[in-house]
Amino acid sequence: MGAFSIWHWLIVLLVVVLIFGTKKLRNIGSDVGGAVKSFRDAVKEEQPSAKVEGDSTKADAVEGEVTNKTRQ
Numbered sequence: 001m002g003a004f005s006i007w008h009w010l011i012v013l014l015v016v017v018l019i020f021g022t023k024k025l026r027n028i029g030s031d032v033g034g035a036v037k038s039f040r041d042a043v044k045e046e047q048p049s050a051k052v053e054g055d056s057t058k059a060d061a062v063e064g065e066v067t068n069k070t071r072q
Helices: 006-020 022-053 056-071
Strands: none
Touching: 006 022
């Protein structure tokens, strides 16, 4: 468990519980879990739309214009 023994981690956990309380820690855990879930959902929604909307011809045309302008 790293540089500390199990007893060190148990004491740290006990101090955290005493400072914040179990109810607040439970709420923080559910809030973090909800945030991670919504982030994953957003990433999953973004990936298929990027593949569908990804016009390589449009991107190639814009890239060609940029290279032609730099050559002039």
